[in-house]
Amino acid sequence: MNQPRELHSTVICLQAGKILLVRKEASEWSLPGGKIDQGETQLEAARREFHEETSLQLTNAQFLGHHILQTEEHWLYRMAAPPSLMPCPSHEIVECCWFTIQEITHISVKPTNLQLLRREGIFTAHS
Secondary structure: OOOOOEEEEEEEEEEOOEEEEEEOOOOOEEOOEEEOOOOOOHHHHHHHHHHHHHOOOOOOOEEEEEEEOOOEEEEEEEEEOOOOOOOOOOOOOOEEEEEOHHHHOOOOEOHHHHHHHHHOOOOOOOO
């Protein structure tokens, strides 16, 4: 019997050609976002999770699409951040950092997040 997929709202936050990634206690980096709470819309979850993890407000978010992966479903949003916007880790996050696509190839990133970045054409197998 199939396990139900986890439902996530996920944010690709871009600033000057870099992507914002967050890290919990583990060594693996991920896009900001998380599970959708009962009674919450996907956009509400994206706003809440983004703020909880980065201390930033999700503004002018563009909905990119609904992606069904093997064990997760993601409602994906994109936000362009002005250069003055500086994330600050909060909640369960220990670090927030901006990475270029090239830098992402040298760090450990959650595989499902790499799939999302590939599907959006932001990260390619040759990056």
